[in-house]
Amino acid sequence: MIIQKLAIVGVGLIGGSFALALKQAGAVGEVLGVGRNPASLNAAVERGLIDRVVDWAEAAQADCILLALPVGETEAVLEQLAPHLKAGAIVTDAGSTKANVVAAARAALGERHVDFVAGHPIAGSEQSGSAAARADLYQGKKVVLTPQADTRADALATVRALWEAAGAQVETLDAALHDRVFAAVSHLPHLAAFALVDELAQRADGDTYFRFAASGFRDFTRIAGSSPEMWRDIALANREAVLAELDAYLAALQGLRTAVATEDADALLAIFSRARAAREHWKKKQDV
Amino acid sequence: MIIQKLAIVGVGLIGGSFALALKQAGAVGEVLGVGRNPASLNAAVERGLIDRVVDWAEAAQADCILLALPVGETEAVLEQLAPHLKAGAIVTDAGSTKANVVAAARAALGERHVDFVAGHPIAGSEQSGSAAARADLYQGKKVVLTPQADTRADALATVRALWEAAGAQVETLDAALHDRVFAAVSHLPHLAAFALVDELAQRADGDTYFRFAASGFRDFTRIAGSSPEMWRDIALANREAVLAELDAYLAALQGLRTAVATEDADALLAIFSRARAAREHWKKKQDV
Numbered sequence: 119m120i121i122q123k124l125a126i127v128g129v130g131l132i133g134g135s136f137a138l139a140l141k142q143a144g145a146v147g148e149v150l151g152v153g154r155n156p157a158s159l160n161a162a163v164e165r166g167l168i169d170r171v172v173d174w175a176e177a178a179q180a181d182c183i184l185l186a187l188p189v190g191e192t193e194a195v196l197e198q199l200a201p202h203l204k205a206g207a208i209v210t211d212a213g214s215t216k217a218n219v220v221a222a223a224r225a226a227l228g229e230r231h232v233d234f235v236a237g238h239p240i241a242g243s244e245q246s247g248s249a250a251a252r253a254d255l256y257q258g259k260k261v262v263l264t265p266q267a268d269t270r271a272d273a274l275a276t277v278r279a280l281w282e283a284a285g286a287q288v289e290t291l292d293a294a295l296h297d298r299v300f301a302a303v304s305h306l307p308h309l310a311a312f313a314l315v316d317e318l319a320q321r322a323d324g325d326t327y328f329r330f331a332a333s334g335f336r337d338f339t340r341i342a343g344s345s346p347e348m349w350r351d352i353a354l355a356n357r358e359a360v361l362a363e364l365d366a367y368l369a370a371l372q373g374l375r376t377a378v379a380t381e382d383a384d385a386l387l388a389i390f391s392r393a394r395a396a397r398e399h400w401k402k403k404q405d406v
Numbered sequence: 407m408i409i410q411k412l413a414i415v416g417v418g419l420i421g422g423s424f425a426l427a428l429k430q431a432g433a434v435g436e437v438l439g440v441g442r443n444p445a446s447l448n449a450a451v452e453r454g455l456i457d458r459v460v461d462w463a464e465a466a467q468a469d470c471i472l473l474a475l476p477v478g479e480t481e482a483v484l485e486q487l488a489p490h491l492k493a494g495a496i497v498t499d500a501g502s503t504k505a506n507v508v509a510a511a512r513a514a515l516g517e518r519h520v521d522f523v524a525g526h527p528i529a530g531s532e533q534s535g536s537a538a539a540r541a542d543l544y545q546g547k548k549v550v551l552t553p554q555a556d557t558r559a560d561a562l563a564t565v566r567a568l569w570e571a572a573g574a575q576v577e578t579l580d581a582a583l584h585d586r587v588f589a590a591v592s593h594l595p596h597l598a599a600f601a602l603v604d605e606l607a608q609r610a611d612g613d614t615y616f617r618f619a620a621s622g623f624r625d626f627t628r629i630a631g632s633s634p635e636m637w638r639d640i641a642l643a644n645r646e647a648v649l650a651e652l653d654a655y656l657a658a659l660q661g662l663r664t665a666v667a668t669e670d671a672d673a674l675l676a677i678f679s680r681a682r683a684a685r686e687h688w689k690k691k692q693d694v
Contacts, residue, residue, distance in 0.1 A: 240620045260618065295614075302606060303619040307626040309662055310598060312681040317658035318590060319684030326583075328688045330548065331591040332528045334632075336692070337625045338595040342685050344622075346678035353666050353674055364663045368656065370605035374597055375652045378641050386641055390634035393600040396607035397630050400616045404624070 120279050122147040125172070125180035127195055129153055129162040132212045132239065133186030134251030137167045139284035142253045146280075152177040162248045178202030182210065182276065188348065189213035189355045196226035196234075203230060208273040210235045214300065214348075215355040216264040216293040235277040236264045236293060238300070239286065246345065257285035264293035301359035306367055308349055309360070311342040408567050410435040413460070413468035415483055417441055417450040420500045420527065421474030422539030425455045427572035430541045434568075440465040450536045466490030470498065470564065476636065477501035477643045484514035484522075491518060496561040498523045502588065502636075503643040504552040504581040523565040524552045524581060526588070527574060534633065545573035552581035589647035594655055596637055597648070599630040 124146040126133040133151075140146045151159050151168035159171045177183060178199045185195055192211060199209070209227070213219050216236050223234040241259040261281045265274045278288045291299070318327050353360055377385035412434040414421040421439075428434045439447050439456035447459045465471060466487045473483055480499060487497070497515070501507050504524050511522040529547040549569045553562045566576045579587070606615050641648055665673040 240618065260620070262618065299615050299618050302615050303623045307602065307623055309666075310602065310659070311626060312678045313658040313662050314595065314598065314655060315681040315685050316677050317654055319680055324684070327587050327590050328684070328691075330528065330550065330587050331688065332548075334629045335591050335595055336689075337628045338599060339685055340625045341622045342678075342681045343689075344682070346675055346682055349678050350671055350674040354669055354671060357666055357669065360666055361663065364659065364666065366605055367602060368659055368663070370601040371598070371652065371656055371659075374601050375649065375656070378597075378645055378648055378652065381642055381645065383638055383642060386638040387634055389604050390600045390630075390637050392607055393603040393630045394632070394634055396612070396616070397603050397627055400619065401624075401631075403616075 119147055120145045120276065120283060121181040123150060123180040123182075124148070124280075125150040125152060125177040125183040126168060127152050127177065127183060127185045127199075128187040129159060129168055129248050129251075130186060131242065131246045131248070131250045131255070133184060134162055134165075134167040134248040135241075135253065135255035136184060136186065136212070136239075136280075136284055138251055138253040139256055140280060141166075143283040143285075145283035150177055150180055158248060162251075165248065165251070167248055167251055174198045175202040178207065179204045180207065182208045182280065185209070185211040185213070187211075187213070188351050189215050189219055190351050192219050193222035193226050196223060200227055200230065203227075203233070206233075208233055208235065208270075208276055210237050210277045212237060212239050213355075214238060214304075214352050216262075216296045218355050220264065220266060220293050231266075232268050232270050233273050235269060235273050237277060237281070238262045238264070238296065239281070241286075254285065256281065259286050261286040261288050262296055263288060263290050264296050265290060266293070297356050297359045298362070301356055301363045305349075305352055305356055305360050306363040308341045308344060309353065309364065310367065311339045312349065315339050315342045407435060408433045408564065408571060409469040411438060411468040411470075412436070412568075413438040413440060413465035413471040414456060414474060415440050415465065415471060415487075416474040417447060417456055417536050417539075418474060419530070419534045419536070419538045419543070421472060422450055422453075422455040422536040423529075423541065423543035424472055424474065424500070424527075424568075424572060426539055426541040427544055428568060429454075431571040431573075433571035438465055438468055446536060450539075453536065453539070455536055455539055462486045463490040466495065467492045468495065470496045470568065473497070473499040473501070475499075475501070476639050477503050477507055478639050480507050481510035481514050484511060488515055488518065491515075491521075494521075496521055496523065496558075496564055498525050498565045500525060500527050501643075502526060502592075502640050504550075504584045506643050508552065508554060508581050519554075520556050520558050521561050523557060523561050525565060525569070526550045526552070526584065527569070529574075542573065544569065547574050549574040549576050550584055551576060551578050552584050553578060554581070585644050585647045586650070589644055589651045590654075593637075593640055593644055593648050594651040596629045596632060597641065597652065598655065599627045600637070603627050603630045 150172045438460045527549045
């Protein structure tokens with residue numbers, strides 16, 4: 119057993135799967151759940167994701183508290199927990215952006231921000247809610263932790279051990295670099311897919327276009343099926359990095375446009391060949 | 407049996423699968439193959455995709471001749487066939503763009519352009535070559551035919567019957583509309599995926615970015631694994647429609663950029679929600 123009491127704030131897909139994996143691994147003694155929706159919490163108890171529903175004060179007495187919430191709610195939730203936090207308690211999160219979460223922890227926890235370990239599991243699904251939670255969600259997936267220079271070393275070690283017990287591969291990154299990397303490989307692709315589908319949907323004859331869309335379109339736009347609310351929050355929470363990525367992408371598309379407009383066959387072949395080679399190289403590493 | 411002799415010019419994935427499907431359906435008597443690569447043609451005979459390797463003059467004596475080639479080669483190949491075409495022979499193609507193919511047929515075939523039925527099977531795979539050919543490639547897939555006002559009605563009916571015998575659903579579209587629709591739902595997504603991957607690959611610290619790319623990135627960029635040569639040819643062959651789609655997409659991304667820059671949460675939610683709804687609506691129809 120790694121810790122005795124784990125508290126989950128927000129028992130949905132992410133929090134519920136974390137709880138389930140750790141229970142199955144025997145890594146935690148008791149799992150407490152807290153949130154705003156009693157019906158959802160009771161369902162989580164029935165599914166065995168959590169053992170008991172508790173209030174903020176009792177959740178703050180756990181050995182480790184995971185926030186699995188929209189990142190915009192981090193500061194308000196930490197303010198609720200702060201007055202009740204037991205000595206030595208560790209707080210962590212599972213949000214998609216990190217610099218803003220680290221800032222929220224500093225603001226809400228004061229001196230106790232050293233007990234906060236920011237984290238981001240690179241796992242998910244188009245499904246959400248506790249009904250979708252499963253013990254193997256994190257199996258073989260990456261989890262990025264973004265500790266600060268003054269984060270307690272034993273708090274970091276405990277959070278790492280918990281994620282590893284859940285089956286994940288843990289890596290650490292600087293919080294700002296995390297946000298730039300995920301703006302590039304996750305946030306921008308989502309925005310690009312949403313923009314493409316919406317642009318077609320807005321056309322008067324959009325149905326004719328969708329009618330002939332096939333498997334390439336299906337894969338390219340799969341991520342446009344993700345939660346609009348979540349992606350609105352992420353785009354705003356990681357605004358600066360997202361703008362930088364959008365600008366780089368707009369410049370790349372303008373370059374491609376120039377090559378098409380000037381019928382520069384060599385430039386087109388160079389762009390497409392480099393992209394395919396880079397993707398094949400990446401895919402080979404992924405498959406290992 | 408729909409026709410006695412079928413000739414395939416370019417016995418790769420597309421041409422080979424057409425031949426195999428029609429043989430299995432008993433829709434053709436004999437299948438002739440013609441091309442530039444003797445080794446590839448012999449392999450196609452061994453695999454039973456074609457019965458015999460013939461020259462241009464003999465291929466032109468078939469009842470129906472399918473060109474399954476890069477669209478840029480259409481006019482030159484039709485010029486080879488033209489002097490030998492038997493009376494009543496039907497010529498068709500399987501290229502990804504249609505206005506330029508129709509123009510090539512008019513230029514190369516003269517009066518006989520009425521025997522030419524332009525077509526585009528919406529099927530394919532990241533694989534290519536005759537070794538990848540399979541009888542069920544077109545099963546349940548759409549094939550778009552783009553006949554002209556003066557195309558022979560019986561030629562159109564025969565080509566339609568052949569594709570239906572291969573398992574496809576045949577639709578007709580105006581050639582120019584075909585090119586606009588596929589610029590939007592196929593060519594632009596491919597270019598957008600190539601541009602995104604290349605932009606990351608060009609960065610000095612690109613490896614750090616690719617390292618954290620996950621399933622969303624994998625699906626969004628799958629089409630960047632397609633043939634660079636083929637997509638160079640398509641981008642140039644459908645240049646005007648591709649430029650129009652690139653401009654519409656650049657405008658949509660600029661709109662999204664403005665919403666992020668001004669922290670317009672409502673505008674972002676509206677774009678993402680419309681996109682998700684449109685994609686769900688499309689997907690539901692696809693699944694039927």
